[in-house]
Amino acid sequence: MFALVIDDGVLDWRERPDPVPGPGDVVVEVAAAGLNAADLLQRRGRYPAPPGVPADVPGLELAGRVVSVGDGVDATWVGRRVAALTGGGAQATHCAVPVEHLLAVPEGVELVEAAGFPEAFCTAHDALVTQGALTSGERLAVTGAAGGVGCAAVQIGRALDATVVALTRDGRHHEALRALGADETVVADGLAAIEPVDVVLELVGAATLPAVLPRVRAHGRILVVGVGSGSRVELDLLAVMGSRLTLTGSTLRGRTRTEKAEVVGRVARDLGPRWRDGALRVPVAEVVDVREAARAYDAFARPGKFGKIVLAVAPR
Amino acid sequence: MFALVIDDGVLDWRERPDPVPGPGDVVVEVAAAGLNAADLLQRRGRYPAPPGVPADVPGLELAGRVVSVGDGVDATWVGRRVAALTGGGAQATHCAVPVEHLLAVPEGVELVEAAGFPEAFCTAHDALVTQGALTSGERLAVTGAAGGVGCAAVQIGRALDATVVALTRDGRHHEALRALGADETVVADGLAAIEPVDVVLELVGAATLPAVLPRVRAHGRILVVGVGSGSRVELDLLAVMGSRLTLTGSTLRGRTRTEKAEVVGRVARDLGPRWRDGALRVPVAEVVDVREAARAYDAFARPGKFGKIVLAVAPR
Numbered sequence: 001m002f003a004l005v006i007d008d009g010v011l012d013w014r015e016r017p018d019p020v021p022g023p024g025d026v027v028v029e030v031a032a033a034g035l036n037a038a039d040l041l042q043r044r045g046r047y048p049a050p051p052g053v054p055a056d057v058p059g060l061e062l063a064g065r066v067v068s069v070g071d072g073v074d075a076t077w078v079g080r081r082v083a084a085l086t087g088g089g090a091q092a093t094h095c096a097v098p099v100e101h102l103l104a105v106p107e108g109v110e111l112v113e114a115a116g117f118p119e120a121f122c123t124a125h126d127a128l129v130t131q132g133a134l135t136s137g138e139r140l141a142v143t144g145a146a147g148g149v150g151c152a153a154v155q156i157g158r159a160l161d162a163t164v165v166a167l168t169r170d171g172r173h174h175e176a177l178r179a180l181g182a183d184e185t186v187v188a189d190g191l192a193a194i195e196p197v198d199v200v201l202e203l204v205g206a207a208t209l210p211a212v213l214p215r216v217r218a219h220g221r222i223l224v225v226g227v228g229s230g231s232r233v234e235l236d237l238l239a240v241m242g243s244r245l246t247l248t249g250s251t252l253r254g255r256t257r258t259e260k261a262e263v264v265g266r267v268a269r270d271l272g273p274r275w276r277d278g279a280l281r282v283p284v285a286e287v288v289d290v291r292e293a294a295r296a297y298d299a300f301a302r303p304g305k306f307g308k309i310v311l312a313v314a315p316r
Numbered sequence: 317m318f319a320l321v322i323d324d325g326v327l328d329w330r331e332r333p334d335p336v337p338g339p340g341d342v343v344v345e346v347a348a349a350g351l352n353a354a355d356l357l358q359r360r361g362r363y364p365a366p367p368g369v370p371a372d373v374p375g376l377e378l379a380g381r382v383v384s385v386g387d388g389v390d391a392t393w394v395g396r397r398v399a400a401l402t403g404g405g406a407q408a409t410h411c412a413v414p415v416e417h418l419l420a421v422p423e424g425v426e427l428v429e430a431a432g433f434p435e436a437f438c439t440a441h442d443a444l445v446t447q448g449a450l451t452s453g454e455r456l457a458v459t460g461a462a463g464g465v466g467c468a469a470v471q472i473g474r475a476l477d478a479t480v481v482a483l484t485r486d487g488r489h490h491e492a493l494r495a496l497g498a499d500e501t502v503v504a505d506g507l508a509a510i511e512p513v514d515v516v517l518e519l520v521g522a523a524t525l526p527a528v529l530p531r532v533r534a535h536g537r538i539l540v541v542g543v544g545s546g547s548r549v550e551l552d553l554l555a556v557m558g559s560r561l562t563l564t565g566s567t568l569r570g571r572t573r574t575e576k577a578e579v580v581g582r583v584a585r586d587l588g589p590r591w592r593d594g595a596l597r598v599p600v601a602e603v604v605d606v607r608e609a610a611r612a613y614d615a616f617a618r619p620g621k622f623g624k625i626v627l628a629v630a631p632r
Contacts, residue, residue, distance in 0.1 A: 205553055218570075224553050231554040237521055237540050238547040240565030247563045249556030 003057045003092035004293050004311075006043050011293045016057070019096040021070030026077055026099050031064040032115035033090040033290070034148065035300050035309040037228055038253060042088075043297065049088040050254050059090025060253060062097075063105060063114035064314070073099045081105040085118040085264055087253060091290060091311055100261035103268055106276040116148055116282040116308030118264070121271055123252055124152040124201065126263050127223040129160070129270065131248050132199050134221075136161035141194065141212060144203035144226060145182065146173040148308040151283050153201045154180045159274060165194055167208065173306045176283065191215065199223070206230030216245055224249040283307025319373045319408035320609050320627075322359050327609045332373070335412040337386030342393050342415050347380040348431035349406040349606070350464065351616050351625040353544055354569060358404075359613065365404040366570050375406025376569060378413075379421055379430035380630070389415045397421040401434040401580055403569060407606060407627055416577035419584055422592040432464055432598040432624030437587055438579050439568055440469040440517065443539040445476070446582065447564050448515045450537075452477035457510065457528060460519030460542060461498065462489040464624040467599050469517045470496045475590060481510055483524065489622045492599065507531065515539065522546030532561055540565040599623025 003016040021027045039058040041047035049055045063083040069075055083105050084090070084097040105114040128134045140157040144150050145166035157164040158181030166182035168174065174185035186194055188208065196217040202209050205227030213235070216222060222245060240247070252263065274280045285305040288296035290313045300309050319332040337343045355374040357363035365371045379399040385391055399421050400406070400413040421430040444450045456473040460466045461482035473480040474497030482498035484490065490501035502510055504524060512533040518525050521543030529551070532538060538561060556563070568579065590596045601621040604612035606629045616625050 202553075209553070224557055227553045227557070231552050233551055233553060235549055235551050236547050237518075237525070237543045237549060237565055240563070241540055241543070241567050242565075242570070244566045244570075245564070247556070248561070249553055249558075250560045251557050254558070254560075 001092055001094040003054070003089070004059070004290055006056045006058060009043060009045070011043065011297065013291050013293070016092065019094050021068055021073070021096050023071040024073060024098055024100070025070040025096045026066045026073055026102065027068045027094055027096050028062060028064040028082060028084060029067045030062045030090065030093055030095055030313045031111035032062065032287070032313055033059045033311045034061045034116040034119055035296055035311060036060050036119050036148070037226060037300070039091070040297055040300060053086070053088035057089040057092055059088060059092065059095070060086055061115060061118040062086060062090035062095055063111040063117070067094070069099070081111065081114070083114040083118050085122055085252065085260055091293065091313070093313055098257055098261065101264050103264060103272070108278070109275070112287055112310050112312060113282045113284055115310050116284060117275070119252070120148040120152040120282065120308065121156070121280070122263050122267050123149050123225055124156050125267050125271060126252065127201055127225050127250065128153060128156055128199065130263070130266065131250065132201075132221045132223050134160055134162055134199050138198040139163045139165065139195065140199045140201065141165045141167060141197040141215070142201045142203065143167045143208040143212060144228070145177055146306045147203060148282075149226065150203055151180055151307050154182050155280050156271070157181065159271075159279070162199075165197060167191060169303055172304070176306055180281070180283070202226065204229045206233050209233050213239065216243060218243045220245050222247040225251070285309050287312050317408055317410040319370070319405070320375070320606055322372045322374060325359060325361070327359065327613065329607050329609070332408065335410050337384055337389070337412050339387040340389060340414055340416070341386040341412045342382045342389055342418065343384045343410055343412050344378060344380040344398060344400060345383045346378045346406065346409055346411055346629045347427035348378065348603070348629055349375045349627045350377045350432040350435055351612055351627060352376050352435050352464070353542060353616070355407070356613055356616060369402070369404035373405045373408055375404060375408065375411070376402055377431060377434040378402060378406035378411055379427040379433070383410070385415070397427065397430070399430040399434050401438055401568065401576055407609065407629070409629055414573055414577065417580050419580060419588070424594070425591070428603055428626050428628060429598045429600055431626050432600060433591070434580070435568070436464040436468040436598065436624065437472070437596070438583050439465050439541055440472050441583050441587060442568065442579050443517055443541050443566065444469060444472055444515065445586065446579070447566065448517075448537045448539050450476055450478055450515050454514040455479045455481065455511065456515045456517065457481040457483060457513040457531070458517045458519065459483045459524040459528060460544070461493055462622050463519060463542075464598070465542065466519055467496055467623050470498050471596050472587070473497065475587075475595070478515075481513060483507060485619055488620070492622055496597070496599070518542065520545045522549050525549050529555065532559060534559045536561050538563040541567070601625050603628050
């Protein structure tokens with residue numbers, strides 16, 4: 001197979017040994033792989049791969065077709081169109097994945113769009129539903145709403161009948177966010193003026209958390225899953241105490257195989273039907289050939305995109 | 317009745333109208349009232365009383381005898397020895413309290429000790445059990461362990477079969493903390509060297525939280541209920557994300573009548589039998605006549621005490 005290898009910070013498309021599916025795994029022939037902030041961190045040596053995944057091949061999600069199965073996996077998986085959450089190694093022509101980390105790609109959804117589904121929707125669902133217990137009628141603020149996780153969160157918030165306040169750096173994606181289900185859209189400068197919210201999905205970090213904190217209602221939950229603007233924030237604990245707030249941080253990547261299977265299983269159960277109905281979308285900002293990955297990584301780092309950047313690995 | 321009135325920062329023992337019990341309330345003739353950090357904040361104008369309690373009479377807990385009951389309250393309460401969680405107003409000869417905020421004082425426990433039970437044990441139990449879900453076998457760190465809430469938390473941690481690490485400013489109370497059930501005792505300087513913990517009860521604030529944070533294991537819970545050393549801390553959100561930590565702040569005072577009743581009810585259920593058996597104690601650092609309250613408030617502000625400072629209101 002070929003894989004995108006990080007070699008001292010340089011991205012190189014080179015041959016690697018073909019993966020062999022272990023017990024309970026499948027091998028996917030990758031059509032496309034979504035790009036995530038973690039890939040950029042990994043390229044800079046700041047986000048080491050967990051044990052059991054290749055240390056130098058990035059990629060936390062993919063879509064493609066199953067080409068072989070390991071012991072204990074039903075052979076009828078072969079040939080099926082799947083998307084998968086991976087611990088790394090997705091930016092390659094082939095990737096071994098535990099079968100319980102697969103999502104069936106609905107008919108009519110292109111693999112290039114499906115490749116941007118797993119990480120964004122699993123991250124947003126785990127944070128909002130499993131950790132944040134967001135419920136109907138509550139107000140949700142999503143900072144960095146124009147990114148992949150942000151667009152997923154807006155749609156999940158809408159699906160839960162929450163009122164969704166989408167925050168972006170500037171106003172240019174507000175119409176698109178309203179089309180995804182945002183009830184209110186604000187720019188960073190307007191954050192201090194929003195009506196109080198119950199839940200915050202923090203996808204930006206230091207640039208937004210201090211401003212949004214005073215807008216969180218009593219019993220509010222702040223779910224931190226992205227810190228692209230910086231991770232060091234000053235927190236006033238008296239304010240946190242007075243409003244009885246909970247701040248939870250998390251990542252998906254470091255979780256165990258079983259934990260990831262639980263996340264994927266909840267997404268399949270709660271969001272699968274909506275994905276099949278066409279009610280959930282993955283806005284794709286740009287599709288870049290994996291052989292030009294450096295350009296995609298640079299584009300990811302620039303502000304202003306809407307939705308996911310996806311690497312095309314194989315002809316579709 | 318007489319009450320301790322805060323008049324422009326000065327504590328004055330003066331006459332006030334007798335309280336009348338509303339529906340569901342009792343009036344307690346106060347024998348003693350525990351002193352808390354909130355009283356000192358209130359004296360400095362930094363912790364306004366919630367609606368429905370006297371704005372200028374401090375005191376969040378008391379012990380005494382019921383002398384009258386309001387509509388709907390069983391008259392057999394009259395004469396019983398009780399401790400109570402109050403929203404304020406406890407530092408007086410009489411105080412009206414919802415009957416569901418009462419705890420029966422066990423035979424053999426003096427009212428001056430019982431007066432230090434409600435706030436400390438309700439705060440620690442609510443944080444550790446209800447919010448923190450501390451379980452058997454987990455490691456608990458208590459910062460500021462020598463204070464009232466700290467001593468309660470050490471005993472609750474022990475009762476839950478957690479391993480309790482008690483942190484104090486210096487070593488002088490370590491023997492006493494081990495007698496209460498602490499498995500390990502450390503001074504602030506030694507915090508960076510403790511074995512990782514699952515749960516932190518943060519009772520000190522800015523002086524300890526940054527040092528204890530890196531010692532919290534994956535899935536750890538940090539429960540912030542005291543910030544005497546300062547409330548502004550710098551937090552590295554990447555560390556919080558990487559270890560999937562949850563930081564929760566809370567206070568008891570601002571809660572609704574129903575919420576407080578739930579807290580008191582859980583304490584009565586979980587801790588009442590142990591209190592009756594003599595397995596839970598309220599270490600009393602000093603008993604001060606309420607007419608000399610200013611001396612008690614000053615003593616509270618000084619470091620080095622062990623356990624509660626209690627105001628004696630009536631002859632026992």
